[in-house]
Amino acid sequence: MIEWLLLTLVSMSTQIPIPTDSHTPPPNIIFIVSDDAGYSDFGFQGSDDVETPNLDALCASGVRFEQAYVTASVCSPSRAGLITGRYQQRIGYEHNIPVGGPHGLPGDTITIADRLQQAKYTTSAIGKWHLGYKPEMRPLEQGFDRFHGLLAGSRHYKPYDNDTKRGNYRVRVDDEVIADEPATFAWFTDYLGEVASEQIRELAPSGPYFMYLCFTAPHTPMQASPEDLAAVGGVPSKRKTYRAMQRALDRAIGEVVSAVDASGEADNTIIWFVNDNGGATNNGSDNGLLRGMKGSKFEGGVRVPMLLRWPGVTQPGQFYLPAVSTLDMAATVLAATNANVSDIDGVDLRPFLVGEDRSTPHEFLYWRRGPVASVLQNGRWKLIRVEDDQYMLFDIRDDVNERIDLAPLYAARVARMQKALEAWESQMQPPGSASGERWRSNQIKKHQADVDSRAKERALP
Numbered sequence: 001m002i003e004w005l006l007l008t009l010v011s012m013s014t015q016i017p018i019p020t021d022s023h024t025p026p027p028n029i030i031f032i033v034s035d036d037a038g039y040s041d042f043g044f045q046g047s048d049d050v051e052t053p054n055l056d057a058l059c060a061s062g063v064r065f066e067q068a069y070v071t072a073s074v075c076s077p078s079r080a081g082l083i084t085g086r087y088q089q090r091i092g093y094e095h096n097i098p099v100g101g102p103h104g105l106p107g108d109t110i111t112i113a114d115r116l117q118q119a120k121y122t123t124s125a126i127g128k129w130h131l132g133y134k135p136e137m138r139p140l141e142q143g144f145d146r147f148h149g150l151l152a153g154s155r156h157y158k159p160y161d162n163d164t165k166r167g168n169y170r171v172r173v174d175d176e177v178i179a180d181e182p183a184t185f186a187w188f189t190d191y192l193g194e195v196a197s198e199q200i201r202e203l204a205p206s207g208p209y210f211m212y213l214c215f216t217a218p219h220t221p222m223q224a225s226p227e228d229l230a231a232v233g234g235v236p237s238k239r240k241t242y243r244a245m246q247r248a249l250d251r252a253i254g255e256v257v258s259a260v261d262a263s264g265e266a267d268n269t270i271i272w273f274v275n276d277n278g279g280a281t282n283n284g285s286d287n288g289l290l291r292g293m294k295g296s297k298f299e300g301g302v303r304v305p306m307l308l309r310w311p312g313v314t315q316p317g318q319f320y321l322p323a324v325s326t327l328d329m330a331a332t333v334l335a336a337t338n339a340n341v342s343d344i345d346g347v348d349l350r351p352f353l354v355g356e357d358r359s360t361p362h363e364f365l366y367w368r369r370g371p372v373a374s375v376l377q378n379g380r381w382k383l384i385r386v387e388d389d390q391y392m393l394f395d396i397r398d399d400v401n402e403r404i405d406l407a408p409l410y411a412a413r414v415a416r417m418q419k420a421l422e423a424w425e426s427q428m429q430p431p432g433s434a435s436g437e438r439w440r441s442n443q444i445k446k447h448q449a450d451v452d453s454r455a456k457e458r459a460l461p
């Protein structure tokens, strides 16, 4: 109740009209995605040992979302939802995809880049792709004019030696693997920041651009430069390396934001930062109070840090409480370009952010990956279904760490939410790529009642 009152007050004090001037040039759009970071592993999320001064400054200059969700608790399906603005299960994209395998985003998928390309944007994908390996699944066939990154993810942060044959992990420009990594860059995270900044300087004078910038940090392998390790201090540990990787990530993003600010286009550039899934079990990340980690339907698997700076729409120092989704990223920016978004599952967040709409963007949000599915109602009630017949119900407003299973007490609510989940599922395709018995049992184990500590969660990759 207090939260809602506060929200209303904030909304009232910040209500401003959404810019509708048809002479306003279309905004540049930058999506920045980090990989496997913990929910609390940023200064702006309250970390006391990870320092992210550049992201904290970005946070201070725009809105921080208190309850932001990705559409999957693992990399590839989460990105498929983000880049299409549609539940990825609509096309059966439910599971992670094996490196080099046949699965991925079908060639005829309409991505946000396709839609922005039609709206005369220059579209650029930088960094981790992880949405398919077959030629028709690659960035240049999915609406991007250019690609500078790797088809897989989780590559080494150091350059590969020239005799290392790791095609899907090697840096490619468009679809050509670059010949000499050691001569091209010293540290991959910084390199992505430099590539993005260079492109911003190049593209800003010539019309609107869309940049989809996906860092591989702080996903494994756990590698940090000696400089970053020295800077974060402390005794050697996985956590120390992780903190150093976050330091590099933050520095690279700082460079990108500086390039925007120096481009003369800062007032007309959207910068949207999000992490792709909950902190992983294997990289030393910390999800704070949230139960569960990457791969889980508990909040720690799907609730992520999210920031947006959009002058004229967001206010410096703003925070937004109701639940939002990465599906909303495409819906919001496409609505600003007057593109047709009728088939998109996300919601245009602008009326909510400027206080014109005091309701909440989503009555329901849904998740499913193999044997575990969930539904969140009004940002508060969360039903998790394990296999076909086990239900857990949490009131995450009062019990954000999901300790008290209310399912036995609220049978009618469970039944109603179960119905909503099934209605959503009836619109989805069956999973298109098998997850394998290991991942199936892993999913189920993660949601057993006795997996109630970080140590037990970390035993389940």
Ligand SMILES: [Ca+2]
Residues within 6 Å of the ligand: 035, 036, 074, 075, 219, 276, 277
């Ligand atoms: Ca990830």
